[in-house]
Structure formats: structure tokens, C-alpha cells
Amino acid sequence: MGPNPKMRKEFPDSTRSSPFPDEVLERVLSLLKSHKDRSAVSLVCKDWYNAESWSRAHVFIGNCYSVSPEIVARRFPRVKSVTLKGKPRFSDFNLVPENWGADVHPWLAVFVAKYPFLEELRLKRMAVSDESLEFLALNFPNFKVLSLLSCDGFSTDGLAAIATHCKNLTQLDIQENGIDDKSGSWLSCFPENFTSLEVLNFANLNTDVNFDALERLVSRCKSLNVLKANKSISLEHLQRLLVCAPQLIELGTGSFMPELTARQYAELENSFIQLKNLNTLSGLWEASAPYLPVLYPACTNLTFLNLSYAFLQSLELESLLCHCPHLQRLWVLDTVGDKGLEAVGSNCPLLEELRVFPADPFDEEVIHGVTEAGFLAVSYGCRRLHYVLYFCRQMTNAAVATIVQNCPDFTHFRLCIMNPGQPDYLTNEPMDEAFGAVVRTCTKLQRLSVSGLLTDLTFEYIGQYAKNLETLSVAFAGSSDRGMQCMLEGCPKLRKLEIRDCPFGNAALLSGLEKYESMRSLWMSACNVTMSGCRLLAREMPRLNVEVMKDDGSDESQADKVYVYRSVVGPRRDAPPCVLNLSGL
Amino acid sequence: MATTVLGTERADNYKETELCLGLPGAAGAKNEGETPNKASGKRGFAETVDLKLNLQAKEGVMDLNENIKNINSKDKNHLPAVTIKDPAKPPAKAQVVGWPPVRSYRKNVMSQKNAGEEGEKASTGGSSAAFVKVCMDGAPYLRKVDLKMYKSYQELSDALAKMFSSFTMGNYGAQGMIDFMNESKLMDLLNSSEYVPSYEDKDGDWMLVGDVPWEMFVNSCKRLRIMKGSEAIGLGTHLINHLIITIYNISLKHQELWRNARAEPELDVFSLPAEFPLFSPVSMKKTRHTCATWVEP
Numbered sequence: 001m002g003p004n005p006k007m008r009k010e011f012p013d014s015t016r017s018s019p020f021p022d023e024v025l026e027r028v029l030s031l032l033k034s035h036k037d038r039s040a041v042s043l044v045c046k047d048w049y050n051a052e053s054w055s056r057a058h059v060f061i062g063n064c065y066s067v068s069p070e071i072v073a074r075r076f077p078r079v080k081s082v083t084l085k086g087k088p089r090f091s092d093f094n095l096v097p098e099n100w101g102a103d104v105h106p107w108l109a110v111f112v113a114k115y116p117f118l119e120e121l122r123l124k125r126m127a128v129s130d131e132s133l134e135f136l137a138l139n140f141p142n143f144k145v146l147s148l149l150s151c152d153g154f155s156t157d158g159l160a161a162i163a164t165h166c167k168n169l170t171q172l173d174i175q176e177n178g179i180d181d182k183s184g185s186w187l188s189c190f191p192e193n194f195t196s197l198e199v200l201n202f203a204n205l206n207t208d209v210n211f212d213a214l215e216r217l218v219s220r221c222k223s224l225n226v227l228k229a230n231k232s233i234s235l236e237h238l239q240r241l242l243v244c245a246p247q248l249i250e251l252g253t254g255s256f257m258p259e260l261t262a263r264q265y266a267e268l269e270n271s272f273i274q275l276k277n278l279n280t281l282s283g284l285w286e287a288s289a290p291y292l293p294v295l296y297p298a299c300t301n302l303t304f305l306n307l308s309y310a311f312l313q314s315l316e317l318e319s320l321l322c323h324c325p326h327l328q329r330l331w332v333l334d335t336v337g338d339k340g341l342e343a344v345g346s347n348c349p350l351l352e353e354l355r356v357f358p359a360d361p362f363d364e365e366v367i368h369g370v371t372e373a374g375f376l377a378v379s380y381g382c383r384r385l386h387y388v389l390y391f392c393r394q395m396t397n398a399a400v401a402t403i404v405q406n407c408p409d410f411t412h413f414r415l416c417i418m419n420p421g422q423p424d425y426l427t428n429e430p431m432d433e434a435f436g437a438v439v440r441t442c443t444k445l446q447r448l449s450v451s452g453l454l455t456d457l458t459f460e461y462i463g464q465y466a467k468n469l470e471t472l473s474v475a476f477a478g479s480s481d482r483g484m485q486c487m488l489e490g491c492p493k494l495r496k497l498e499i500r501d502c503p504f505g506n507a508a509l510l511s512g513l514e515k516y517e518s519m520r521s522l523w524m525s526a527c528n529v530t531m532s533g534c535r536l537l538a539r540e541m542p543r544l545n546v547e548v549m550k551d552d553g554s555d556e557s558q559a560d561k562v563y564v565y566r567s568v569v570g571p572r573r574d575a576p577p578c579v580l581n582l583s584g585l
Numbered sequence: 586m587a588t589t590v591l592g593t594e595r596a597d598n599y600k601e602t603e604l605c606l607g608l609p610g611a612a613g614a615k616n617e618g619e620t621p622n623k624a625s626g627k628r629g630f631a632e633t634v635d636l637k638l639n640l641q642a643k644e645g646v647m648d649l650n651e652n653i654k655n656i657n658s659k660d661k662n663h664l665p666a667v668t669i670k671d672p673a674k675p676p677a678k679a680q681v682v683g684w685p686p687v688r689s690y691r692k693n694v695m696s697q698k699n700a701g702e703e704g705e706k707a708s709t710g711g712s713s714a715a716f717v718k719v720c721m722d723g724a725p726y727l728r729k730v731d732l733k734m735y736k737s738y739q740e741l742s743d744a745l746a747k748m749f750s751s752f753t754m755g756n757y758g759a760q761g762m763i764d765f766m767n768e769s770k771l772m773d774l775l776n777s778s779e780y781v782p783s784y785e786d787k788d789g790d791w792m793l794v795g796d797v798p799w800e801m802f803v804n805s806c807k808r809l810r811i812m813k814g815s816e817a818i819g820l821g822t823h824l825i826n827h828l829i830i831t832i833y834n835i836s837l838k839h840q841e842l843w844r845n846a847r848a849e850p851e852l853d854v855f856s857l858p859a860e861f862p863l864f865s866p867v868s869m870k871k872t873r874h875t876c877a878t879w880v881e882p
Binding site: 090092093094095150176177178204308357358359361369391416418420449473475476500501 | 686
């Protein structure tokens with residue numbers, strides 16, 4: 001369907017750098033999936049640039065304001081799949097105003113002309129309206145995959161439009177969005193002759209869906225392999241769904257509240273036994289101990305268990321984990337306590353990823369404890385651990401040093417000591433040595449989040465040792481500008497730096513002048529940066545967008561929130577009044 | 586930058602309560618102007634309980650009268666409590682926006698869950714869980730316990746002991762309640778470095794755990810705090826009131842008995858009703874005198 005390949009042979013044979021015809025080069029390059037590899041390939045020479053551009057089917061845009069949809073369409077004419085990310089990550093924590101931007105509609109307006117046969121759209125932290133969803137549903141006849149993660153601005157009406165009009169839909173994945181949940185009737189909008197669904201994830205939604213419609217949908221979609229239901233689906237419902245879909249690979253249960261007769265329990269247990277291919281289990285809202293055993297038969301091949309919405313205690317977790325010998329990824333709540341984590345260490349030797357979320361993060365008086373002891377226990381038992389997200393209320397330098405000694409292969413180390421600026425609770429010293437140990441020992445570290453009482457020494461260590469670090473999150477840490485300077489001068493692969501509530505000022509900000517164009521973005525909030533510092537940055541680096549948001553009632557000279565990112569299209573024109581664009585001034 | 590979870594402003598409260606009780610003159614004078622730390626508090630307390638000594642009324646008489654008047658109007662089982670400022674609440678921290686970094690989505694889901702828990706408790710009239718927060722002095726942990734899961738003080742005590750491993754609670758008597766009438770045992774408990782559980786009741790008063798029947802406790806307890814025995818002095822004072830009132834009542838009875846017995850030169854003390862402690866006439870006289878001094882304006 002593309003243009004005549006002969007038209008692209010612009011150069012006489014003597015200047016051709018490639019020994020292959022374009023078609024062969026394209027064929028070879030089409031086997032490259034990673035967009036980083038593709039970007040590298042495109043820099044080799046013009047022929048390769050062109051070949052790569054023609055063969056790229058999936059484009060990943062990490063910051064929707066770094067480029068325009070027109071430029072994307074001009075460079076990549078044959079794209080079938082787009083991934084777009086919008087707002088800065090700290091918007092997840094309410095630090096970014098709601099009307100900030102990242103509207104997907106301007107992209108859809110270009111895609112309808114340039115990519116009419118678009119098949120896949122994956123959006124993260126974008127503003128999506130019902131009108132956009134309806135536009136998408138009506139104008140892209142080949143549309144197959146919709147994934148919305150942490151987006152906002154739409155309601156279940158938009159989902160109804162997708163269900164009604166997307167005849168070839170294979171994936172509908174709605175996760176953790178700020179959605180206006182009006183009703184569950186959208187699910188009933190899938191036509192009776194619609195059978196192509198493979199992935200259905202509506203765990204995000206609270207309203208009741210029509211169960212009969214769901215049951216019929218699941219029955220007729222024989223290729224369905226991912227089903228993640230919401231809380232409105234009871235255990236009884238679940239049993240009926242599992243009977244229709246024993247081929248499921250990923251299951252998100254609905255509500256796990258006990259309301260079964262003995263016969264129903266036996267039936268449910270049986271339907272779990274039939275799930276021979278299950279590798280992912282999640283949901284388990286309101287899971288309670290007596291009913292967890294029904295899951296055991298289905299756990300044999302589990303590699304990912306997401307219990308982060310189930311308020312389990314240590315014993316319940318232990319009983320469950322005994323049946324999951326192949327577990328690689330585990331997400332839990334800290335209600336399981338250190339004892340529960342000891343069970344993880346004992347039962348999950350193949351574990352690679354652990355996330356421990358806080359059950360009561362904002363109530364300072366009630367503590368479900370995980371401490372350094374739990375983390376230590378996991379590190380002794382799970383030597384393959386390379387991804388951790390750990391929320392706790394106490395930690396020691398010694399524990400962290402031992403942990404990384406046990407597990408030196410960390411690629412993602414995200415430690416959140418929940419009380420800001422809290423020292424090592426045994427020695428009362430800063431946590432500098434903990435993170436020093438992490439960066440020294442874990443040479444493959446790509447992502448790091450630091451917390452606790454930290455001086456500039458932590459950042460000296462990071463700058464000195466974290467040579468593969470790409471993403472760094474810093475809060476309530478550091479003593480002076482030097483801290484930030486160390487990070488900017490030291491980490492050659494740094495792409496995303498987000499900082500809040502640190503004593504870093506203009507000198508620190510400006511020390512990264514040369515660096516920011518090689519990064520995706522910088523976020524600084526509640527630091528000591530001023531408007532004049534930001535203006536200077538904007539003036540010196542015209543290819544950076546420097547955006548400032550001010551808090552109500554703050555000093556006129558303070559730059560309360562600063563967002564700096566590289567862009568080939570200059571300052572954005574859709575910024576709301578609260579966002580000051582200092583670039584180009 | 587780091588602050589301890591538990592507050593530490595308790596000292597002044599105890600001072601107030603000591604004076605209110607009309608402590609022995611010596612103790613009163615000694616403790617005045619002194620922030621009762623553990624050591625001085627201990628001394629003062631010892632003198633409080635030692636009824637055999639020469640007790641003198643002090644400034645606190647009026648307060649005690651108040652309490653005694655109140656005892657008739659209050660529920661029989663509701664002891665006249667000395668209301669002290671809530672000692673356990675740490676200084677309120679300003680909530681930091683976006684910290685800890687938990688996604689809004691997850692935050693909403695969690696708060697729905699917690700609200701559901703509370704709502705369920707309210708709607709089923711408390712027949713489901715009765716969660717109360719438990720804090721322990723010096724521990725970095727606070728926990729929540731469901732009082733409905735236990736049937737007696739001993740069960741609760743065992744559960745708390747497991748929860749806070751360095752914590753030991755004084756033994757509860759056979760009836761499961763602190764043996765108030767055994768003043769020396771009470772004294773030992775409150776003077777020791779053993780931990781003592783206290784609780785905040787529906788009226789916001791802090792009481793020693795164990796003073797009311799178990800079911801009543803479960804219904805009125807809002808939160809628990811486990812404090813060092815020697816720091817529970819202020820809480821013990823209401824028990825002292827109770828002791829004093831009880832002893833006074835006993836002494837009235839005794840007066841009557843002695844009057845009746847005067848006719849008989851040899852009094853058979855064993856003919857006294859079993860529930861009355863045996864005071865010798867000498868100490869009885871003193872006690873009677875002291876109680877009378879307290880009570881009469």
C-alpha cells in the first residue's frame with residue numbers, strides 16, 4: 001500500500017552506501033522492535049534513516065509535547081500503533097493542575113488523515129474526552145487495541161462508543177484512570193456478533209455491569225485470554241465466567257467476599273482447577289482467608305500475583321505462596337507485615353519483582369508494619385530480585401547494604417521511607433550510606449527513588465557510581481546545590497529527573513544547562529529556584545521548553561513548580577493560564 | 586527533621602491531678618513547681634496510696650468534693666475520672682501534598698475500603714469489628730486491634746503482648762479485672778517499669794484498662810495506649826478516688842458496726858461481713874477522721 005519503492009531511489013548507484021535494495025533493508029529493519037534500536041539505526045545514514053522510517057509500525061512518544069503529530073506522520077508514514085505519554089509523573093500525586101494539557105485530540109485529528117488504518121493506541125497520563133473516544137471509534141475502522149493508563153477526562157459514555165463501533169477490537173484495557181463512572185451499561189454495547197476480544201480489563205470501574213451481557217461476551221469471544229473484572233462481579237459470577245473461559249492466561253477476580261454455599265465453593269474450586277494456563281492473578285478485592293484456598297489449584301504456573309488490593313495478613317499470604325513456586329512478580333499490601341515477607345523469602349526463590357504498597361499511607365497513627373526486617377528476609381530468599389518498590393516507616397543503612405549485597409542485580413530500586421527526612425532509626429544517621437551501597441553494588445541500576453534523611457553525600461555517590469541510571473526521583477533530600485550538580489554532572493544516561501522539596505536553587509538548575517537536551521524532562525517543585533533562574537535557562541537553551549507553575553499566594557519571584565523538557569516544536573500553544581511558558585520570551 | 590511518633594507532653598497533666606487529690610502535705614510541697622518525672626512521680630504516688638500515713642487535705646479538696654458529688658449522679662459503673670489532656674496524640678503534622686507518593690487511584694480505593702469498614706461497623710450496630718488504635722510508649726509501631734476478637738482482658742493482654750514483644754502487662758486477677766481493693770498490688774503495678782494499658786473512653790477520658798466489666802470496656806473503648814506503669818500515675822488517681830470513696834463508705838459502715846458492738850466489750854471481728862476489709866480500730870479511727878476531713882467542707 002506504500003508508494004512505489006522506485007521513487008525512493010534518489011541517489012545514483014555510485015553514492016549508494018547500502019549494498020541492499022531498499023526492500024531488503026526494510027525487511028531486515030522491520031525485525032527490529034525496540035524503538036531505541038530503531039532510533040540508533042536511523043542515525044547511520046540517509047538510506048537507513050529512510051528505510052527505518054518506512055518500516056516503523058509502532059511509534060513511542062515519551063513526551064507528547066516534544067514533537068507534533070504532523071512531524072511524526074511526516075517521518076513515519078506507515079505507523080499502525082502509537083504509544084503516547086503526557087503529563088509529568090508527579091501528576092499522579094496531585095502536583096499538577098487538572099487542566100494542564102496533554103490532550104489526545106490534536107493527535108487523533110492528524111491520525112485520521114495520515115493513519116486511517118491505525119490499529120493500536122496506548123495512552124498514559126493523557127487527557128482524553130468522551131468526544132475523542134467517539135471520534136476514535138467512528139473514524140478508524142481497523143482499530144483493535146485501546147489502552148488507557150492513568151488518563152482522565154472521560155466517562156463510561158466514551159467506553160460505550162468504543163464498544164459500540166469498534167468492530168475489530170481485540171483489547172480494551174482501562175487502568176487506574178480518573179474516569180467519570182456513570183454506569184456499567186457500556187459493556188452491554190458490544191454487539192451480539194462481536195467475537196474478537198482478547199483482552200478485557202475493566203477493574204478500574206466501580207459501577208455494576210450487566211452480568212448476563214458479560215457472560216455472553218466472554219462465551220462468544222473464544223480468543224479471550226485476559227479478563228480483569230471489577231468489584232461488581234461476585235464469586236458466583238466469577239465461577240460462571242471461568243466455566244466459559246478456561247483458556248484464560250490472566251485473570252482479575254471481582255469481589256472475593258464470602259457468600260458461597262458449600263456446593264458453590266466446590267464448583268468455584270473446580271473452575272479454578274480448569275485454569276491450566278493462568279500466569280497472572282489480580283483483583284481479590286475484600287479477599288478473606290477462608291476463600292483463598294479455591295485459588296490454590298490455579299497457582300501452579302503463576303508468574304505474577306497482584307495482591308495490592310487485598311488486605312491480607314501474614315498467615316494468609318504464606319498459605320497462598322506455598323502454592324506459587326514459579327512466582328516472578330509479587331505485589332502486596334504492607335498488611336502482610338514482616339512475617340508475610342519472610343514467607344515470600346521462603347517460598348519464592350524465582351522472584352524478580354516485589355512491590356509493597358502501604359495500606360494506610362496517610363494515617364500517621366496507624367501502622368501496618370513492614371520494616372527493614374521484611375525487606376532483608378526477601379533479599380535472603382530471593383536472589384534474583386531486580387525490581388523493588390517498598391513503602392516502609394523505618395529503615396537502616398546496614399539493612400540496605402546487606403540487601404544489595406544479597407541482590408546485586410537491581411535495575412529498579414524504589415525505596416520510600418514514608419516520613420520525610422527520617423534518618424536511620426537505629427543510628428540516627430542520614431541514609432546516605434544506604435543509597436551509596438545501592439549505586440556502588442548495583443551497576444545495572446536504571447531507576448532509583450531515594451527517601452529518608454539525605455545529605456549531598458548521597459548525590460555524590462549517585463553521580464560517581466550510577467552510570468546506567470536513567471530515572472531518578474528525589475524528595476525532601478540534599479543539603480545544597482551541590483547535590484543536584486552531582487546528579488547532573490555524574491549520570492551520563494540520565495533521562496528523567498524529578499525533584500520535590502529539596503534545597504536546590506538556581507545554581508543547581510543552571511548547572512544542567514548542557515544536560516537537559518539529552519534528557520526527556522526535569523521536574524522541580526518546592527525547591528529554591530526563582531523565576532529569574534528559569535528565564536535564564538530558557539534564554540540560554542532555546543530548544544528547551546521551560547514551564548513554570550506558581551502556587552497560590554507564593555512569592556512573586558519563586559518558581560514553585562518547574563517543568564523543563566526538550567522539544568523540536570517550541571513552546572506549546574495549549575498551556576492553561578496557570579502554566580507560564582518562559583521559552584521564546 | 587525526624588519526629589517521634591508519640592508525643593511526650595504528659596508531665597504537666599499529672600502534676601494537676603496530684604494536687605487535685607489533696608496529696609499528703611509533704612508530697613504536695615515537694616512536687617510543687619517540679620515537673621513530675623518518673624522518679625518524683627513515683628514518690629508522690631507512694632504517698633498518695635499510703636492511707637495509713639497522716640493525710641492532710643490540700644488545695645484539691647474542692648475538686649474531690651466535686652468528684653464525690655458527681656459519683657451519685659453518674660452511672661454507677663462510671664468511675665469519677667480525672668480528666669487529663671490526651672497525652673498520646675503527637676503534634677499534628679501538616680499533611681504534605683502528594684506524599685507519600687501513592688497514586689490518587691490507589692488512594693481512593695484504599696479510603697473507600699477504610700470507609701467501608703467504618704460504615705459497616707456503624708450500620709450493623711457494632712456487631713462486626715470494633716477496631717481501636719493501639720500505641721505503646723517508645724515503640725515505633727502503632728497497631729489496630731479488633732476488640733471483638735477477644736472475650737476477656739486476659740485474651741487482649743496476651744494479644745497485645747504478642748504484638749509488642751517487649752511489653753509486659755501486669756497480671757489480671759481471676760475475675761479478669763484489676764484487683765482494686767488490693768492497694769499494694771495496684772501500687773506495685775503502677776510503680777513498676779512494667780507496662781500498663783490505658784484507654785480513652787467515649788467521653789474522652791483516659792482510664793486504666795480493667796476497671797469495668799469486659800463488655801462495657803469493648804463498647805466504650807475508643808483507643809488504647811500502653812504506657813509505663815510509673816507514668817500511669819495520673820490515670821491511677823481516679824482509682825484512688827474510688828478507693829477513698831469505697832473506704833469511706835466502709836468506714837461509715839464500720840462506725841455503725843462499732844457503735845453496735847460497743848455494747849459488747851469483746852468484738853468478734855469475724856462477725857463483720859466478709860466483704861469489709863479488716864481495719865484495726867486505731868487505723869480505722871484515723872481513716873475515718875481523714876475521710877471525714879476530706880468530705881466535710
